Amino acid sequence: MAAVKLLNVRKTYDGKEFAVKDISLEIKDKEFVVLVGPSGCGKTTLLRMVAGLEEITEGEIIIGDRVINDVPPKSRNIAMVFQNYALYPHMTIYNNMAFGLKLRKLSRKEIENRVNEAADILGLKDLLNRKPKALSGGQKQRVAVGRAIVRNPEVFLFDEPLSNLDAKLRMQMRAEILKLHQKLKITTIYVTHDQTEAMTMGDMIVVINNGKINQYDTPMEIYKNPVNKFVAGFIGSPPMSFILGKLDLSNGNIFISLDKAVKLSISHLHLTDDFDGKQVWLGVRPEDFRLKQPSEKTLNEEIEVTLDLVEPMGNESFFHFQLAQSNCIARVQTSDRLKTGDKIKMYLMKDHLHLFDYTSERKL
Amino acid sequence: MIKKTLLYFVLLIGAVSFLYPFIWMISASLAPDKEIGSLVLLPSHITFDNYHQLIQKIPVWRALFNSLFVSGLVTLGVLIFGSMTGYALARLEFRGRNLLFYIIIFTMTIPFQITLIPQYIIMVKLHWTDTYLALVVPGLMNAFGIILFRQYFKSVPQDLIDAARLDGCGEFGIIFRVMWPNSVPALVTVGILTFMASWNDVLWPLIVIRDQSLMTMPQLVTLFVVGGRAESQLGVKLASAVLLALPIIIAYMFFQKYFINSASSSGLKG
Numbered sequence: 001m002a003a004v005k006l007l008n009v010r011k012t013y014d015g016k017e018f019a020v021k022d023i024s025l026e027i028k029d030k031e032f033v034v035l036v037g038p039s040g041c042g043k044t045t046l047l048r049m050v051a052g053l054e055e056i057t058e059g060e061i062i063i064g065d066r067v068i069n070d071v072p073p074k075s076r077n078i079a080m081v082f083q084n085y086a087l088y089p090h091m092t093i094y095n096n097m098a099f100g101l102k103l104r105k106l107s108r109k110e111i112e113n114r115v116n117e118a119a120d121i122l123g124l125k126d127l128l129n130r131k132p133k134a135l136s137g138g139q140k141q142r143v144a145v146g147r148a149i150v151r152n153p154e155v156f157l158f159d160e161p162l163s164n165l166d167a168k169l170r171m172q173m174r175a176e177i178l179k180l181h182q183k184l185k186i187t188t189i190y191v192t193h194d195q196t197e198a199m200t201m202g203d204m205i206v207v208i209n210n211g212k213i214n215q216y217d218t219p220m221e222i223y224k225n226p227v228n229k230f231v232a233g234f235i236g237s238p239p240m241s242f243i244l245g246k247l248d249l250s251n252g253n254i255f256i257s258l259d260k261a262v263k264l265s266i267s268h269l270h271l272t273d274d275f276d277g278k279q280v281w282l283g284v285r286p287e288d289f290r291l292k293q294p295s296e297k298t299l300n301e302e303i304e305v306t307l308d309l310v311e312p313m314g315n316e317s318f319f320h321f322q323l324a325q326s327n328c329i330a331r332v333q334t335s336d337r338l339k340t341g342d343k344i345k346m347y348l349m350k351d352h353l354h355l356f357d358y359t360s361e362r363k364l
Numbered sequence: 365m366i367k368k369t370l371l372y373f374v375l376l377i378g379a380v381s382f383l384y385p386f387i388w389m390i391s392a393s394l395a396p397d398k399e400i401g402s403l404v405l406l407p408s409h410i411t412f413d414n415y416h417q418l419i420q421k422i423p424v425w426r427a428l429f430n431s432l433f434v435s436g437l438v439t440l441g442v443l444i445f446g447s448m449t450g451y452a453l454a455r456l457e458f459r460g461r462n463l464l465f466y467i468i469i470f471t472m473t474i475p476f477q478i479t480l481i482p483q484y485i486i487m488v489k490l491h492w493t494d495t496y497l498a499l500v501v502p503g504l505m506n507a508f509g510i511i512l513f514r515q516y517f518k519s520v521p522q523d524l525i526d527a528a529r530l531d532g533c534g535e536f537g538i539i540f541r542v543m544w545p546n547s548v549p550a551l552v553t554v555g556i557l558t559f560m561a562s563w564n565d566v567l568w569p570l571i572v573i574r575d576q577s578l579m580t581m582p583q584l585v586t587l588f589v590v591g592g593r594a595e596s597q598l599g600v601k602l603a604s605a606v607l608l609a610l611p612i613i614i615a616y617m618f619f620q621k622y623f624i625n626s627a628s629s630s631g632l633k634g
């Protein structure tokens with residue numbers, strides 16, 4: 001059991017460009033933290049530095065109360081699960097799990113106990129004498145997890161462990177990993193590029209872009225209050241819609257005009273006067289577009305759009321349409337009436353709108 | 365159909381022309397002396413006379429042991445040191461890695477004859493002539509093995525190495541407990557080629573060994589056949605040639621089966 005602390009960690013491979021730029025992060029003991037970000041943003045690099053597989057160019061990494069910059073991987077008391085499982089092809093499943101324990105010179109009895117216990121938890125009992133080749137993807141991943149838990153590590157590292165599995169298996173494994181974490185309560189750093197995994201699994205989420213932490217918070221907080229346009233667009237599925245608009249502040253009222261036709265009153269927001277006339281991004285979550293019922297009375301301004309595409313998902317549907325030359329997606333209750341090409345009336349839930357500065361893309 | 369028949373015909377001719385001299389050698393070595401002149405494959409009766417005479421004239425068993433001992437050690441050395449160097453060149457980061465690799469490739473382009481004399485002088489200075497050391501030590505490493513291992517190790521997934529490292533393997537553990545078991549085709553290829561080259565080498569033993577009890581099989585047989593001691597007895601010469609070739613053939617037959625097996629089942633990926 002241990003907390004993990006990163007202090008101003010930087011990493012460069014070629015001495016010129018930084019793959020990880022000044023990352024500071026504190027992960028509490030027993031916490032499940034998800035690092036999420038687009039491919040190439042430096043997640044793997046960061047994780048490999050924690051594991052000791054990659055040198056730390058600058059900064060410090062602390063596990064428990066020990067600075068581990070110069071501690072070799074095998075002495076860090078961590079275990080890692082790789083995307084491609086990385087099972088030893090020449091060993092049986094039993095030996096795959098036992099290998100690390102044998103190298104640590106545990107007694108045979110102890111090794112047997114630990115491997116059997118892990119096999120029990122993960123449902124691998126019947127596979128122990130097989131070679132990895134004879135296993136399915138899901139089973140291999142389970143063995144990889146087993147190999148990690150028998151070591152009884154202080155910290156678990158996962159690098160996109162589910163991305164080679166099909167959707168259904170992925171969901172199942174997601175739940176299994178979470179249950180395992182609830183049972184073992186081992187500090188976990190979990191890397192993924194899939195925002196769904198991040199939202200559903202993390203106690204805390206770290207959104208990384210371009211080698212930097214953009215936001216570190218609980219999933220709900222990140223969903224509700226993204227600090228910038230990148231985070232807002234990355235977290236949430238379907239993604240937030242962004243519409244370019246112009247602010248108009250006059251005697252205490254705030255308006256945003258999206259194009260000539262649409263002008264919304266957003267006076268409940270607090271903006272200083274110097275925003276008058278500025279361009280901003282208006283961000284709208286799919287569920288904050290509401291379909292206006294014919295009988296419904298609302299104070300919100302109506303907008304009229306043409307449906308480019310209707311994606312029925314069962315109980316709800318995704319509507320794709322253009323608003324002020326921007327592609328937008330709405331999530332609405334499925335109704336049989338509406339289909340592609342129809343003109344519909346909608347309104348925005350103004351309490352939930354997000355505004356981002358046009359140039360810095362930071363939340364206003 | 366005609367194409368296939370033709371193909372088999374050509375293959376058959378090829379096989380016969382390769383095998384015939386060889387089979388003739390074996391059968392002739394077992395034939396009575398006066399029948400050897402003919403090209404017939406089956407002697408009227410089989411006799412081990414030639415072999416008896418050979419054993420009495422030269423220390424064949426001792427030479428066989430020497431050859432096995434020397435070639436075995438050389439092969440082991442090349443496998444161990446070649447894979448270690450190949451691993452370092454393929455998977456470790458250090459300054460001058462590429463330069464080192466180019467130098468190793470370069471040594472392959474230097475003809476053996478050029479280094480022969482300097483190497484001999486080194487042996488003399490070390491007082492290694494007429495010892496096993498002169499036969500074994502210079503062969504313990506070779507560029508070919510290094511390059512082949514490097515190439516093979518480059519294809520091993522990085523995750524596998526990282527997993528081993530986290531499991532507690534040092535670099536030697538990674539080489540011998542993870543890379544080796546997953547590189548059987550490379551080990552067999554380098555092993556066979558090194559063993560054969562070492563076994564068949566005549567020139568180097570001729571240069572550094574005079575003591576008959578330290579001579580390797582090909583050296584002894586060569587000296588015996590061309591050195592006049594066979595007294596133009598063709599049968600005895602053939603018997604010595606058979607004994608020279610036999611171990612290699614047995615080794616090849618054994619490893620070939622293994623080679624095909626391992627090549628089809630290494631399955632590193634996934």
Ligand SMILES: Nc1ncnc2c1ncn2[C@@H]1O[C@H](COP(=O)(O)OP(=O)(O)O)[C@@H](O)[C@H]1O
Pocket residue numbers: 013014019037038039040041042043044045046
């Ligand atoms: N071994 C390496 N050598 C050089 N550059 C690398 C290496 N590994 C990763 N990079 C670079 O570092 C950046 C971050 O990569 P990575 O950490 O793998 O991202 P992620 O896991 O988020 O997809 C990328 O630009 C990648 O090209």
Ligand SMILES: [Mg+2]
Pocket residue numbers: 040043044045160
């Ligand atoms: Mg990655």
